[in-house]
Amino acid sequence: MPLNLFNTKNTSTFMKKNVSLKDIAEHVGVSTALVSYVLNNKLKDRINKDVAAKIKKAAEDLNYRPNQIARSLKAQKTFTIGLIVADIANPFSSQIARIIEDEAKTYGYSVIFGSSDESAEKTSDLIKLLLDRQVDGLIIALPEHTEAQVHYLQKINVPFVLIDRYYPTIQTNSVSINNFNAAQKAIQHLMDNGHKRIGVVAYKTSLFHLNERIRGAVDLLAENALIGEVGINSINQDVIASIDRFLSDPDPVDAIFFTSNLLTISGLKHINSLGIRIPDQIAVVGFDETDAFDLFYAPVSFVKQPLVDLGNASLKLLISTIENKDNIEVVELEAELVIRSSSIIQK
Amino acid sequence: MPLNLFNTKNTSTFMKKNVSLKDIAEHVGVSTALVSYVLNNKLKDRINKDVAAKIKKAAEDLNYRPNQIARSLKAQKTFTIGLIVADIANPFSSQIARIIEDEAKTYGYSVIFGSSDESAEKTSDLIKLLLDRQVDGLIIALPEHTEAQVHYLQKINVPFVLIDRYYPTIQTNSVSINNFNAAQKAIQHLMDNGHKRIGVVAYKTSLFHLNERIRGAVDLLAENALIGEVGINSINQDVIASIDRFLSDPDPVDAIFFTSNLLTISGLKHINSLGIRIPDQIAVVGFDETDAFDLFYAPVSFVKQPLVDLGNASLKLLISTIENKDNIEVVELEAELVIRSSSIIQK
DNA sequence: CTGAAAGCGCTTACAG
DNA sequence: CTGAAAGCGCTTACAG
Numbered sequence: 190m191p192l193n194l195f196n197t198k199n200t201s202t203f204m205k206k207n208v209s210l211k212d213i214a215e216h217v218g219v220s221t222a223l224v225s226y227v228l229n230n231k232l233k234d235r236i237n238k239d240v241a242a243k244i245k246k247a248a249e250d251l252n253y254r255p256n257q258i259a260r261s262l263k264a265q266k267t268f269t270i271g272l273i274v275a276d277i278a279n280p281f282s283s284q285i286a287r288i289i290e291d292e293a294k295t296y297g298y299s300v301i302f303g304s305s306d307e308s309a310e311k312t313s314d315l316i317k318l319l320l321d322r323q324v325d326g327l328i329i330a331l332p333e334h335t336e337a338q339v340h341y342l343q344k345i346n347v348p349f350v351l352i353d354r355y356y357p358t359i360q361t362n363s364v365s366i367n368n369f370n371a372a373q374k375a376i377q378h379l380m381d382n383g384h385k386r387i388g389v390v391a392y393k394t395s396l397f398h399l400n401e402r403i404r405g406a407v408d409l410l411a412e413n414a415l416i417g418e419v420g421i422n423s424i425n426q427d428v429i430a431s432i433d434r435f436l437s438d439p440d441p442v443d444a445i446f447f448t449s450n451l452l453t454i455s456g457l458k459h460i461n462s463l464g465i466r467i468p469d470q471i472a473v474v475g476f477d478e479t480d481a482f483d484l485f486y487a488p489v490s491f492v493k494q495p496l497v498d499l500g501n502a503s504l505k506l507l508i509s510t511i512e513n514k515d516n517i518e519v520v521e522l523e524a525e526l527v528i529r530s531s532s533i534i535q536k
Numbered sequence: 537m538p539l540n541l542f543n544t545k546n547t548s549t550f551m552k553k554n555v556s557l558k559d560i561a562e563h564v565g566v567s568t569a570l571v572s573y574v575l576n577n578k579l580k581d582r583i584n585k586d587v588a589a590k591i592k593k594a595a596e597d598l599n600y601r602p603n604q605i606a607r608s609l610k611a612q613k614t615f616t617i618g619l620i621v622a623d624i625a626n627p628f629s630s631q632i633a634r635i636i637e638d639e640a641k642t643y644g645y646s647v648i649f650g651s652s653d654e655s656a657e658k659t660s661d662l663i664k665l666l667l668d669r670q671v672d673g674l675i676i677a678l679p680e681h682t683e684a685q686v687h688y689l690q691k692i693n694v695p696f697v698l699i700d701r702y703y704p705t706i707q708t709n710s711v712s713i714n715n716f717n718a719a720q721k722a723i724q725h726l727m728d729n730g731h732k733r734i735g736v737v738a739y740k741t742s743l744f745h746l747n748e749r750i751r752g753a754v755d756l757l758a759e760n761a762l763i764g765e766v767g768i769n770s771i772n773q774d775v776i777a778s779i780d781r782f783l784s785d786p787d788p789v790d791a792i793f794f795t796s797n798l799l800t801i802s803g804l805k806h807i808n809s810l811g812i813r814i815p816d817q818i819a820v821v822g823f824d825e826t827d828a829f830d831l832f833y834a835p836v837s838f839v840k841q842p843l844v845d846l847g848n849a850s851l852k853l854l855i856s857t858i859e860n861k862d863n864i865e866v867v868e869l870e871a872e873l874v875i876r877s878s879s880i881i882q883k
Numbered sequence: 884c885t886g887a888a889a890g891c892g893c894t895t896a897c898a899g
Numbered sequence: 900c901t902g903a904a905a906g907c908g909c910t911t912a913c914a915g
Contacts, residue, residue: 209892220902225894258614258670259892260908262605269648277637289649290624290770299669301616301648302636310914322616322646323605457831480799480801481828484808556908567886572910584886606908609891 208251216247221486224248229253261323270507271319272302273312275328281450281477281496282330285352288500289328292536295510298325307332307421320347326507328352333395348510352503354398355519360512364503364520368398371524372405373493375446375474378490378526380409380532384444384472388435390428390456391448393418402448402476415442419452428455436463443471444532450477450491472532482529490532555598563594572594575602586784597863604714608670617854618666619649620676628797628824628843629677630697635677635847643855645672645878652766654679658763667694675699675853680742696859699850701745703867709857711850711867715745717841718871719752722793722821725837727756729880731791731819735782737775737803738795749795749823762789766799772777775802781872791879797824804832820878829876837879 210221210228217224219240226232227244247253261267272289274282284306290300303315312335319327326348331339341361342349350374355363379387389406392399407414415438417431435442447453453475460467467473475482475491482489496520502520510516557575563851564571566587567569573579574591594600606613619636621629629651637647648671650662660684673695678686686706689696702710726734736753739746751809753762762785764778782789794800800822807814814820822829822838829836849867859864 207892210894211892221893222895222903223901226901229894231895232900237900240900254664254668256609256670256892258605258609259670259907262603262609262891262895262909263893263895265907267605276634277624278627278631278634280625280627280630283633284625286630286649287623287625290649290651297646299650299665300631301646302637303646317601318646321601321604323603334646414705454831458877461831461833479828480826481831484801484804484828484832486808486833554908558908559908569887569911570885570908573885576910578911579884582885587884603908606891607910609907610909610911612891773895 206255207256209256210253213244213247213251214252216251217243219244228253265323267325268297268325269299269301269322269324270504271315271322271324271327272300272317273305273327274302274317275307275330275332276304277302278304280479284496285330285500288497289402289504292501292504296504298508305330305332309334309338313338316342317497320345326350326511328503330354330509333358333364346514348507348514350507352499352511354396357397362506362516362518362519363508364499364522365398365525366494366499366522368401368524369405369408370450371476371494371526372402372446374524374526375410375476375492376406376409378528379444379446379472379532380474381472386413386415386438386440386442386444388415388416388417388431388442389448390419390431390444390445390452392452393420399448406446406448425455427457428452429459430457431457432463436465443469444473446474448476450474450475450479452480452491453491454481457481459490465533468534472534474526474532478527478529485531487531488529490526490529493527495522495524498522554603555600557600557604560591560594560598563598564590566591567762571761575600592769595703602604612670614670614672615644615813615852616646616671617670618662618669618674619647620662620666620673620674621649622654622677622679623651624649625651626701628841632677632847635807635844636851639848643851645855652677652679655727656681656685662720663689667692669863670804672689673697673858675850675854677701678703678813693861693862695854697850697854697857699846701743705745707864708861709853709865711846711853711869712745713841713846713869713871715748715871716752717825718841718873719749719793719795720756721871721873722823722839723753723756723839724816725875725880726791726819726821729819733760733762733785733787733789733791735762735764735778735789735792736795737764737766737792737799746795752793753793772802772806776801776806779806779810791820792818793821793823795823797822797826799823800836800838801826801828804828805827806838814878815881819881821873822878825874830880833877837876838874840874842869842871868880 210224213224214221224244227241228248232463268369277283286302293300305312309332312332316338328350330352331354351361353365355365387410391403415435419427446455475489478491478493482491506518557571560571561568571591574588617640624630633649640647641874652659656679659679675697677699678701698708698710700712702712733759738750762782766774794803812818822836825840825852829838853865
């Protein structure tokens with residue numbers, strides 16, 4: 190298929206400068222207004238068919254492409270959204286980004302992304318940068334301590350949707366899973382399979398969504414709960430310490446629930462290095478998917494977030510908020526527990 | 537640190553409309569020209585210090601942020617680059633994206649990305665879309681059969697850099713590794729470790745960079761080469777067939793070189809399912825990194841591309857091309873072989 | 884030292 | 900059925 194992009198008839202003289210409405214207008218001998226109307230299919234019934242045809246032909250011959258920057262300035266709308274994730278190189282972020290990209294395209298939107306590295310300050314910088322570029326709205330995975338940023342966005346009345354993370358005390362658009370339920374599914378599964386002593390490895394954080402995972406687990410484990418806390422900047426070290434503590438406990442663990450994919454990977458490495466067999470000696474359930482779980486000698490059970498639904502819902506909610514700024518919606522989806530051999534003791 | 541973004545003094549009346557140069561000009565009682573000069577630090581020495589101070593204060597009080605769309609239209613420059621990858625959800629793409637994002641930021645550029653899904657037509661669509669949005673340049677990982685797209689970009693004289701993939705017969709900016717050498721490192725390593733019969737699993741493709749990997753391998757293996765070809769749309773099926781053929785050969789393989797990360801993962805799954813032990817029965821070397829390789833019972837040896845260097849070099853080359861369009865440079869970097877237990881037989 | 888004016892490339896209400 | 904004109908929010912050469 191010869192694409193329009195590669196229709197290069199008569200364009201040789203236009204290599205340096207993009208052709209504008211004015212060029213077409215001059216070429217045909219009409220006003221730029223008329224060219225604009227024709228190419229945008231406006232005032233259709235009132236325009237002379239021959240003139241319209243001539244304009245369309247000229248546009249094609251000259252390989253005209255409208256300048257979206259000019260259009261954006263006039264329309265006060267860029268059809269661009271800003272996406273702020275923790276780190277685009279992290280599979281969770283990049284998978285979400287891909288889903289949002291595709292869904293955005295169906296609405297005619299492009300995506301500018303930025304990585305916050307879990308830093309509140311970088312988040313502020315990215316918000317500024319994206320707003321300066323006049324994005325029509327934002328989808329943000331917030332790091333800790335960003336209440337001020339949320340309040341600012343509310344105050345200036347810019348459409349935005351929080352994804353994955355949100356503040357339960359601040360009324361905003363958000364799309365996330367029910368992390369309490371998700372954790373309970375994991376723990377309940379381990380208990381149902383006869384595990385008595387279950388360790389939970391979790392980030393030490395103020396982020397609500399992560400603490401909900403702990404709360405869900407503790408709610409079922411009660412005073413039996415063994416929690417290992419991990420600092421975001423000392424993951425490997427703290428995971429190792431947590432597991433070692435779980436194992437040296439007077440009542441050592443027979444199962445571990447890791448509350449994120451990075452924690453799971455780090456934990457599995459340590460368990461491997463100790464020569465402990467999964468699931469026979471310790472059962473394991475992780476959180477979020479990675480290739481590594483499939484390939485592990487005991488394919489890893491994990492809490493699977495509905496990424497496609499999360500991405501699509503956040504984009505749809507953003508669009509509807511752009512179109513009607515008073516809209517506020519809290520979307521909470523359920524995660525699914527994918528059970529494989531890491532948590533099932535073979536007979 | 538209270539960030540300027542959150543300086544909301546006196547902004548309550550400006551919640552709906554962004555404040556413009558004109559607002560500041562009216563507020564202070566000067567022309568927009570003067571406001572522009574002051575805020576851009578131009579004509580510094582010629583402007584009355586008191587007036588300048590007043591303007592700066594007003595800008596801060598009103599929480600002024602320049603509209604980059606207007607600036608872009610006037611300057612004919614957006615400080616935005618377009619990045620076209622195969623799939624932002626693929627770790628190789630997202631890691632490169634992250635590196636380019638960071639490097640771009642240091643030059644004041646933002647990144648709009650798009651995924652081509654290895655489709656020439658989607659690549660065309662993305663090029664159109666990004667050029668319509670007036671990006672200052674493009675970084676592209678090309679799919680097959682996109683010679684026309686490359687020639688078009690050359691013809692309209694837009695700055696671009698090909699990353700990872702390129703056409704050796706078309707003279708363009710490109711940044712890639714030497715794939716021939718990379719493959720030779722993998723094969724040589726396997727040969728040095730006493731492997732006599734080495735299978736190579738590779739995509740059936742016209743992409744130069746992938747075929748260079750085959751060429752590098754075959755160059756060392758000569759008539760002894762066993763190649764398994766894999767269609768991009770039937771990866772698992774073809775990988776399985778290749779491995780089965782390698783094993784049922786009269787002279788069966790004792791080592792396999794997989795020429796991409798997806799091929800490696802698919803292959804390891806099949807080898808696992810056959811109950812074949814790595815490296816004792818078959819040694820394995822992969823291409824490109826993934827978490828899964830670390831966690832595998834025999835951590836997987838692999839060809840490691842210098843992602844940071846690839847990303848940084850492509851961004852730097854693009855910037856220098858934006859600044860001087862006659863610049864053409866072919867950057868070829870060397871990959872490194874990371875040797876771990878999957879390819880070393882323990883004594 | 885400062886302002887009026889033009890212009891970037893569009894869109895659209897208005898006039899005829 | 901069509902065009903002149905204003906305007907989106909900036910920048911900058913020019914004039915004074």
